[in-house]
Amino acid sequence: MNIAACLTLLPNCVSARESLHSKLDQILIKIMNLFELFQHRIAACVEALGQEGVFPSSLDASRITVEPPRDPSHGDLATNAAMVLSKDAGMPPRSFAEKLLPKLAALEGVTSAEIAGPGFINLRLHASLFHSVVNAVLAQREIFGMSTKGKGQKVNVEFVSANPTGPMHVGHGRGAVFGDALASLLSFAGYDVTREYYINDAGAQVDILGRSAFLRYREALGEDIGAIPEGLYPGDYLIPVGEALAKTHGSSLLMKSEAEWLPLVRQAAINAMMDLIRDDLLALAIKHDVFFSERSLSVGGERDEIAALLDELKKRDLIYQGRLPPPKGAPIEDWEDREQALFRATQFGDDVDRPLLKSDGSYTYFAADIAYHRSKYLRGFATMIDVWGADHGGYIKRMTAAVKAATDGLGDLDVKICQLVRLLRNGEQVRMSKRSGDFITLREVVDEVGLDAVRFMMLYRKNDATLDFDLGKVIEQSKDNPVFYVQYAHARCASVARQALTVVNASDDDLKKAALKRLTDEAELGVMRRLAQYPRLVESAALAHEPHRIAFYVHELASDFHSLWNRGKDHPDLRFVIENDREMTIARLALVDSVRTVLASGLSVLGVSAPNEMR
RNA sequence: GACUCCAUAGCUCAGCUGGAUAGAGCAGCCGCCUUCUAAGCGGCAGGUCGGAGGUUCGAAUCCUCCUGGAGUCGCCA
Numbered sequence: 119m120n121i122a123a124c125l126t127l128l129p130n131c132v133s134a135r136e137s138l139h140s141k142l143d144q145i146l147i148k149i150m151n152l153f154e155l156f157q158h159r160i161a162a163c164v165e166a167l168g169q170e171g172v173f174p175s176s177l178d179a180s181r182i183t184v185e186p187p188r189d190p191s192h193g194d195l196a197t198n199a200a201m202v203l204s205k206d207a208g209m210p211p212r213s214f215a216e217k218l219l220p221k222l223a224a225l226e227g228v229t230s231a232e233i234a235g236p237g238f239i240n241l242r243l244h245a246s247l248f249h250s251v252v253n254a255v256l257a258q259r260e261i262f263g264m265s266t267k268g269k270g271q272k273v274n275v276e277f278v279s280a281n282p283t284g285p286m287h288v289g290h291g292r293g294a295v296f297g298d299a300l301a302s303l304l305s306f307a308g309y310d311v312t313r314e315y316y317i318n319d320a321g322a323q324v325d326i327l328g329r330s331a332f333l334r335y336r337e338a339l340g341e342d343i344g345a346i347p348e349g350l351y352p353g354d355y356l357i358p359v360g361e362a363l364a365k366t367h368g369s370s371l372l373m374k375s376e377a378e379w380l381p382l383v384r385q386a387a388i389n390a391m392m393d394l395i396r397d398d399l400l401a402l403a404i405k406h407d408v409f410f411s412e413r414s415l416s417v418g419g420e421r422d423e424i425a426a427l428l429d430e431l432k433k434r435d436l437i438y439q440g441r442l443p444p445p446k447g448a449p450i451e452d453w454e455d456r457e458q459a460l461f462r463a464t465q466f467g468d469d470v471d472r473p474l475l476k477s478d479g480s481y482t483y484f485a486a487d488i489a490y491h492r493s494k495y496l497r498g499f500a501t502m503i504d505v506w507g508a509d510h511g512g513y514i515k516r517m518t519a520a521v522k523a524a525t526d527g528l529g530d531l532d533v534k535i536c537q538l539v540r541l542l543r544n545g546e547q548v549r550m551s552k553r554s555g556d557f558i559t560l561r562e563v564v565d566e567v568g569l570d571a572v573r574f575m576m577l578y579r580k581n582d583a584t585l586d587f588d589l590g591k592v593i594e595q596s597k598d599n600p601v602f603y604v605q606y607a608h609a610r611c612a613s614v615a616r617q618a619l620t621v622v623n624a625s626d627d628d629l630k631k632a633a634l635k636r637l638t639d640e641a642e643l644g645v646m647r648r649l650a651q652y653p654r655l656v657e658s659a660a661l662a663h664e665p666h667r668i669a670f671y672v673h674e675l676a677s678d679f680h681s682l683w684n685r686g687k688d689h690p691d692l693r694f695v696i697e698n699d700r701e702m703t704i705a706r707l708a709l710v711d712s713v714r715t716v717l718a719s720g721l722s723v724l725g726v727s728a729p730n731e732m733r
Numbered sequence: 734g735a736c737u738c739c740a741u742a743g744c745u746c747a748g749c750u751g752g753a754u755a756g757a758g759c760a761g762c763c764g765c766c767u768u769c770u771a772a773g774c775g776g777c778a779g780g781u782c783g784g785a786g787g788u789u790c791g792a793a794u795c796c797u798c799c800u801g802g803a804g805u806c807g808c809c810a
Contacts, residue, residue, distance in 0.1 A: 188753070198752065201790070211790065235753045236790055281810065323810060412810095445806055446734050458808075469736065476808040483810055511737050512805035535738075538803085579746075582738060584803080586745075595772050598759065606772060617769050651749090658749055670747060674757085684774035687765070695769055732772070 150254035150262070151653040152247060153195065156225075157184045160197055163221040172217055173207050186651060193230070193240035194647065200237040211237030248646035249634035255649060255712035256630050263652045263719055267660065268309030274494050275301040277505035278399065278406070279316040282391035283327045284353050286398045289507055291560040292585065293536045295576040295725070297505040298404045299665040300534070302723045307660030312499070315406040316490060319388050320413045321483060327351060327391070328384030332371075334360025335383065339369055359390045401564045402572065403725055415489050416481065424481050427489040427524065428459075428474060436462045436523055442470060461488075466519035487517065491531065492524040500525075503663060504533045511535050534663055537584040539576075544590035567593050570726045574601040577669045577724050595732070600673050604717065605729055607676035610683060611714035612730035615707065618695045624704045632708035633701045639692055641682045642709060648678050652716050656723075665724065672720035679713050 161179035168175035181203065187196040200215035207214055215233045222239060223231040230242040255262045277297020280290045298313065305311040318324070330351040337343045338360040346352040363371070363386060371379045392409070399405070415423040431437045440460045444453050460471040461484075474485040494502050502521065506513070514533045521531040541548040541558060548558060564572050571592040578600055579585045597603050618624065637643070652671070659667035686693035694706040718728040 183752095185749075185752090188748095188756085192753075196753085201752080204790080238753065240753095318810060321810060450807055453807080456808090473808055478808085480808090482808055484808095487810095508738080508804060510805085510810090514737075535804095537738080583746080584739085597773070599772095600758085602772075603758095606770090610770070610773090614769060621769095655749070662750070664749095666747090667749070670757090671749095677757085680773055681775085683769080684765085684771090686769070687771095687774075690768070693769060732770085 150251050150650070151265075151657075152243070152251070152650045153184045153186075153654045156195055156197070156241070157182060159225055160184065160199055160218075160222060163218060163225070164199060164203065167217065167221065173203075173214075177203050177206055179203075186647065187238075187240060190644070190647070192234060192238075193232075194243040195241040197239050197241070198237075200233075200239060204237065215239050245638065245643060246635070248643060248650060249637070251646055251650045252632075252634055252709055252712045253630065255715050256626075256708060259715055260719055260722070262715065263656045264306055264308070265653065265657050265660070266308040267657050268304060268307050270308065270310050271501060272312070272498050273304055273309045273501045273503065274312050274314055274497075274499035275304070275503045275505070276314045276316055276494075277301075278395075278404075279318065280395060281318045281323055282388045282395065283323055283351060284391065285355055285394055286560040287557060288539045288541055288560055288563055288587065289536075291402065291563070291572065292539050292576045292581075293505045293507060294399060294402060294404055294560075295573050296534070296536050296581050296665065297503075298402075299573070299577055299668075299724050300503065300505070300663055302725060303656070303660050303665045303668065304663075306723055307656055309501075309660075312408060313404075313406045314408040314410060314494075317388070317392065317409055317411045317413075318483075319411050320416070320486065324384055324388055325380065327356075327387045328380050329376075331356050331359045331363065331387035331390075332379065332383050335363040335367075335371065336360070338364035339372070355391075355394065356387065359387050362386070362390070398559075398561050398564075401561060402569050410490065410493070412486050412490065415486055415493070423493060424485055424489040427492055428485065431461065431523065434523075436465070437474065438462065438471075440471065442473070461520070461523070463516050463519045463523075466522045468516045468519040472516050484516065484520070488520040488524050491517070491521050491529070495521075495525045495529040500529055502529060502531045504531065506533060506535055508535055508537045532663060534581055536581050539585045539587050542586055542588040542590075544588065548589070563587075563589065570605070571601050573724060574604070574669060574726045577666050578673075580664070580666050600669075601726070602732075603680075604672050604676045604721065605727070606732055607679045608714055608717045608721070608728045609730060609732045611679065611710050611717065614694050614710050615714075618703060618707055621695050621697060622700050622703050622707070624707055628704050629708040629711055632705045634705050634708060636702055636705045637709060639685070641678075641685050641692070642706075645675075645678045645682055645709065645713060648675050649712060649716055652720075668720050668723050672717055672724075675713065675717060675720070679710075679717075 161182055164173060164177055164179050164182070165175075167173045168177060182197060182199045183202075184195055184197045187193055200211045200218060204211040204214040212233060215237050219231050219233060219239065222228060222241060225241075227244045227247045228241050229244050232240050234240050258264075275297055277300075278286075278290060278294045280286055286294070301311045301313050326349065330346070333343050333346065333350060334356045337357070363383060371383070416425070428437065437459055439457050441455060441457055442460070444450070444455065454477065456477065458473050458477070459475045461474050463472045464470065472484055473482055476482055491502065504517070514535075517533065518531050521529050541563070567589055575587055575592050576585065591599055592601060593599070595602050622628075637646070655667060655671050659665060682692075683694075694703070694710055696702045696706075714728075721728045
């Protein structure tokens with residue numbers, strides 16, 4: 119039940135609104151998203167002043183934002199309420215703020231409220247609010263930070279979708295890790311997520327794969343095949359495919375024409391390649407829910423989905439016979455100016471209309487891809503996310519245009535582009551030559567540095583920025599290596615708990631009842647402020663489809679914690695374990711345990727392990 | 734030629750969808766180990782946010798133009 123939505127339906131019923139506001143308060147206190155809690159409280163204040171006639175009653179309180187001030191000396195929360203609403207209220211921001219201020223200062227848990235700069239209102243909160251964040255973490259554990267913002271809405275995240283023509287390379291790995299972490303993030307934020315892989319098992323590439331496999335088949339039968347001809351896949355990974363074919367079919371395929379053996383060999387090769395890819399993904403702890411075959415759209419299904427799509431587009435006059443101007447840029451030798459079936463992509467924001475049929479009458483890749491995205495929509499996914507490599511950037515416009523057309527504007531596609539990965543070893547670029555079929559595979563990298571390092575580093579960067587991946591650095595055990603730094607912080611938390619056992623044997627229940635009010639040091643409060651931001655961060659990262667924000671957050675939390683740890687050196691009374699003060703020790707252990715819990719939570723969203731000790 | 738993305742400290746990058754005096758980490762300099770893991774921490778220094786306009790209370794963030802880099806352009810997938 120969305121209470122916020124109810125509020126908008128009840129503009130005039132004051133008592134009902136108040137009751138809902140208080141209900142919402144209770145829920146938000148439980149969830150312990152301080153920022154959202156105060157957003158609603160402040161909005162309620164603005165509304166109340168609207169009822170009292172101080173402000174117009176028509177103000178749009180949803181524009182109010184509440185965030186941590188950049189400078190902590192400004193307070194715990196800052197709101198822009200006066201700045202965004204002053205114009206509609208017909209008064210300068212500062213006057214607006216002055217009228218609002220008393221109401222905010224009177225809010226529960228607010229110790230001071232002041233106007234600053236152009237009209238910000240800074241609030242200071244009673245430490246007990248931050249203590250209750252720790253309580254919330256300990257009570258909710260791995261659920262803390264989870265959001266219901268997604269409202270169970272179905273989201274389809276399509277990622278990897280590498281051609282089934284060979285093992286995955288490092289670039290694929292980035293998209294794989296990104297897509298998987300994004301999917302986890304979205305489900306943590308309350309969406310119903312499906313991870314999907316589109317198998318490009320139709321078209322010329324897989325025919326070539328089939329022919330390459332057939333060559334290996336002949337080789338397995340003892341024939342000397344010499345060098346692999348230009349245009350076929352030379353990689354060794356097809357040798358076992360050939361051997362398996364020889365085992366099941368003997369020499370019988372040699373008698374047949376290509377038209378007869380190709381479908382069979384091709385499918386065997388595709389299956390083998392998909393097994394290979396699934397294995398590579400598994401090494402990164404990635405599992406897709408759905409593997410969707412491109413071929414199944416037009417062959418072997420109950421109906422030809424592509425034909426059905428074209429029919430529908432035709433009915434809606436979105437297909438016409440026309441000519442395209444020749445492409446600019448590098449001249450294309452075999453460019454053929456002809457009249458053909460074109461999709462009116464320009465009506466939906468694309469630059470040119472796009473062909474749907476090849477000259478031989480078969481479907482273009484694009485036609486299949488539209489039908490595929492329509493299938494997602496028909497399967498209940500109004501929200502679709504595609505994760506693509508940088509080289510497909512030019513495809514975004516036509517695909518989003520197509521989704522608009524094929525779903526009658528009801529489907530939404532967000533395409534996330536993963537930029538290139540530069541593989542380095544101690545600063546030196548590792549050359550990747552593809553022509554010999556001899557390139558560094560993703561699997562080799564994972565085997566060398568481990569999945570934690572691969573996953574974290576690929577997420578410790580915005581998806582649309584290029585990424586340097588240094589095989590030497592990512593396994594370094596030093597603070598220069600963010601993977602290690604964060605995992606070490608988690609291990610340190612666990613270590614504190616182990617050390618403390620000899621002094622106090624604190625049960626989980628003891629921690630929940632800890633006298634948190636004794637935690638008054640600025641560094642301790644700083645850590646609690648950081649913990650308080652977690653739920654808000656999860657929501658904004660999910661909304662923006664940006665899992666890297668989680669990676670940066672856990673790094674910051676780790677830094678706060680290392681800092682807190684070292685405070686105990688200069689100030690022995692700030693050490694976690696205080697021999698003769700059981701109450702204080704338990705309070706500190708409660709804080710440490712909540713840090714550990716949130717670190718583990720963030721790492722789990724990223725798919726990175728949270729070790730209890732470093733070896 | 735067109736489109737897309739990028740440009741922030743010497744280097745590698747954040748900057749929470751428009752907020753206050755732009756932040757981290759390396760590298761540099763100065764400190765902190767008889768004390769819970771120094772695998773760490775603190776401090777100093779470092780900037781015309783590529784450039785020029787515009788939008789407004791307010792711009793690294795949005796719009797236009799320019800410069801420099803990457804990618805794409807197909808009946809490929």
